[in-house]
Amino acid sequence: MFRRVPILSAFRESPFDDFVEHASKVNECIHIWKQAVSAYLEKKYDIFNELSEKVQLLEHEADLIKGKISAHLPKGIYMPVFKSDFMMCLKEQDSILDYAEDTVIWLSFKKVDMTFIKDEVLQHTQKVTETVETLEKVALRLKEFFRTHKNATREEMKELIKEVHRQEWESDRIEKALTKKVFNSNEDGLIVYFLVRAISLSASIANHAENAGDRIRAMIAK
Amino acid sequence: MDYQNIYFISAVILGFYMAWNIGANDMANSMGSCVGAKAVTLKQAVFIGAILCFFGATFVGGQVADTIKKGIVDTSAINNLDVIIKGLLATLLAASIWITFATWFAWPVSTTHSIVGALVGFGLFVGGPEIVNWHKLIGVVISWISSPVFAGLMAFAFYKIIERFILSVDDSERAIVRIGPIFIGLTFFMVVMSLLLKSPLGKHWEIGLAEGLLYALIAAIISGIIGFLFVRKAVSWGYKVENIFRILQIMTSCYIAFSIGANDVANAVGPVAGILSIIKSQSLQYKVQVPVGLLAMGGIGIIIGMATWGYKVIGTVGSKITELTNSRGFSIDFSAATSVLLASKMGMPVSTTHAVIGAVCGVGLARGLDAVDFRIVKKIIISWVATIPAAAITCILLFKLFMLLF
Numbered sequence: 001m002f003r004r005v006p007i008l009s010a011f012r013e014s015p016f017d018d019f020v021e022h023a024s025k026v027n028e029c030i031h032i033w034k035q036a037v038s039a040y041l042e043k044k045y046d047i048f049n050e051l052s053e054k055v056q057l058l059e060h061e062a063d064l065i066k067g068k069i070s071a072h073l074p075k076g077i078y079m080p081v082f083k084s085d086f087m088m089c090l091k092e093q094d095s096i097l098d099y100a101e102d103t104v105i106w107l108s109f110k111k112v113d114m115t116f117i118k119d120e121v122l123q124h125t126q127k128v129t130e131t132v133e134t135l136e137k138v139a140l141r142l143k144e145f146f147r148t149h150k151n152a153t154r155e156e157m158k159e160l161i162k163e164v165h166r167q168e169w170e171s172d173r174i175e176k177a178l179t180k181k182v183f184n185s186n187e188d189g190l191i192v193y194f195l196v197r198a199i200s201l202s203a204s205i206a207n208h209a210e211n212a213g214d215r216i217r218a219m220i221a222k
Numbered sequence: 223m224d225y226q227n228i229y230f231i232s233a234v235i236l237g238f239y240m241a242w243n244i245g246a247n248d249m250a251n252s253m254g255s256c257v258g259a260k261a262v263t264l265k266q267a268v269f270i271g272a273i274l275c276f277f278g279a280t281f282v283g284g285q286v287a288d289t290i291k292k293g294i295v296d297t298s299a300i301n302n303l304d305v306i307i308k309g310l311l312a313t314l315l316a317a318s319i320w321i322t323f324a325t326w327f328a329w330p331v332s333t334t335h336s337i338v339g340a341l342v343g344f345g346l347f348v349g350g351p352e353i354v355n356w357h358k359l360i361g362v363v364i365s366w367i368s369s370p371v372f373a374g375l376m377a378f379a380f381y382k383i384i385e386r387f388i389l390s391v392d393d394s395e396r397a398i399v400r401i402g403p404i405f406i407g408l409t410f411f412m413v414v415m416s417l418l419l420k421s422p423l424g425k426h427w428e429i430g431l432a433e434g435l436l437y438a439l440i441a442a443i444i445s446g447i448i449g450f451l452f453v454r455k456a457v458s459w460g461y462k463v464e465n466i467f468r469i470l471q472i473m474t475s476c477y478i479a480f481s482i483g484a485n486d487v488a489n490a491v492g493p494v495a496g497i498l499s500i501i502k503s504q505s506l507q508y509k510v511q512v513p514v515g516l517l518a519m520g521g522i523g524i525i526i527g528m529a530t531w532g533y534k535v536i537g538t539v540g541s542k543i544t545e546l547t548n549s550r551g552f553s554i555d556f557s558a559a560t561s562v563l564l565a566s567k568m569g570m571p572v573s574t575t576h577a578v579i580g581a582v583c584g585v586g587l588a589r590g591l592d593a594v595d596f597r598i599v600k601k602i603i604i605s606w607v608a609t610i611p612a613a614a615i616t617c618i619l620l621f622k623l624f625m626l627l628f
Contacts, residue, residue: 009328010582011258011546014592076597080589146592147547149390 016143023139029058052104089215127171131209164213236314237494245527259551261471276521278483295345313340316617332573343614365570370580377557377584407446414438467548474555
């Protein structure tokens with residue numbers, strides 16, 4: 001019915017609302033992912049499976065939000081940012097969940113005792129989670145920024161993106177130390193491969209959080 | 223009942239239908255952004271529309287109306303007054319049907335353009351191409367393109383100013399105390415100018431350009447000072463920038479309703495007044511005095527159009543435009559109303575709907591809106607191309623029908 005006022009059909013729903021919802025979904029999912037990894041380390045495999053299912057469900061829900069955003073931005077829609085930058089940022093944010101899902105699926109393939117690297121893995125998952133938490137803080141400010149274009153908000157967002165970079169760098173350092181420890185352990189080749197890939201998948205989460213942050217920085221650049 | 227009475231009653235009914243269309247189409251499109259940005263409620267929009275539209279029609283453009291819009295058709299070549307009356311009736315009905323049809327399908331069709339298209343159809347059918355004033359038609363068509371472009375450029379610049387000097391600065395509330403009064407002054411400057419220059423009021427008081435500008439400037443300074451005191455007080459009461467813009471947007475809503483009254487009521491009452499003058503004096507002038515009763519009928523028609531159809535269509539969308547803030551809404555409304563008023567002062571029959579859409583695109587290009595569908599521009603272009611032949615053909619068919627019936 002509202003389409004009958006042409007002027008009003010020129011206004012489209014803000015994609016930033018859905019973008020923020022997507023970012024919140026990503027953050028929520030990463031917290032579940034962290035709990036799932038902890039459960040795996042504790043050898044509580046039933047809880048791990050339950051949480052793993054939740055991660056996959058949240059990934060699917062986030063996919064639906066992503067699909068909705070794409071559907072609402074057909075050709076001819078003009079945004080305050082380059083649509084390609086916005087869509088790339090969304091893709092990077094979505095990749096965070098793809099890797100979270102891949103990690104829990106990978107872990108579900110085999111039950112491996114990780115007691116010898118438990119502390120480092122917990123440290124790593126904590127750091128990875130922090131990057132996503134900080135990224136959500138940036139995403140939450142995005143809509144407000146485009147409403148006012150305030151310099152103070154831009155600077156605050158840039159500082160948060162720097163923080164994402166720092167957290168990703170720290171997660172990288174932990175990842176390297178962890179990988180080294182696994183390679184130098186007395187575990188057999190299959191276990192080493194399993195663990196190194198699991199660590200690498202987890203690390204990709206932080207990498208994509210950093211990439212998403214970089215895309216947001218490009219969007220808010222003067 | 224003789225034919226003259228039938229003509230008179232038909233003209234009044236069709237004029238009313240045309241006014242209803244203006245309310246459902248132009249008013250709904252123009253007040254849509256005010257309601258969408260929650261500057262006014264639906265009821266307030268109808269109320270504002272009703273009062274100010276009527277004032278606009280009465281004081282700025284309504285009392286002397288074109289019977290044949292811009293003299294697009296040279297009716298002196300048609301010797302038969304009966305044919306002219308039927309032609310005017312067919313023009314009103316054809317334009318109205320086309321607008322109702324287009325409004326239903328959400329095509330941004332202009333009431334003014336439809337009247338022009340229908341008149342061209344009538345002229346071509348009755349007198350051939352030689353009685354259509356093609357030079358004037360080209361001028362009219364150019365004004366259709368220039369008015370949304372001008373509104374767009376103005377909205378772009380206006381929004382950039384608001385963003386640069388108010389929204390993006392750290393202490394936005396302090397900034398609006400300094401700059402808000404300038405906007406208030408500008409609004410009053412435009413309103414007073416439109417009231418005094420080339421208007422019945424201006425003619426009555428014999429006000430020339432220099433004098434009119436001087437009065438407008440005085441009004442701008444006084445309203446600016448009052449505005450400064452008001453905005454300063456409002457900020458001290460804890461009003462935020464968007465709250466202040468809400469007040470400014472309400473002012474521009476009034477301004478828009480006023481400018482629609484000034485420009486569009488004539489579309490409905492002009493041909494009716496023409497028919498009345500033929501019945502009374504057995505001759506047709508291009509410009510005729512419009513009786514106050516007829517103006518009131520136009521005003522009431524617009525209010526009913528707004529309250530019946532326009533009301534519903536705006537109401538369903540109010541909550542959907544989440545990103546339309548009052549600062550954006552103000553930029554859109556002010557630019558659209560100003561461009562329409564300036565165009566009307568220059569004698570160009572422009573569309574309020576198109577000016578508003580031009581302004582929306584301007585704010586969108588200034589990166590002020592989260593998502594604007596620029597496909598609306600394509601729709602406008604299609605409507606420009608389609609309106610003239612569609613209204614013209616409908617008018618020819620209706621004219622033939624009237625000739626058969628009476």
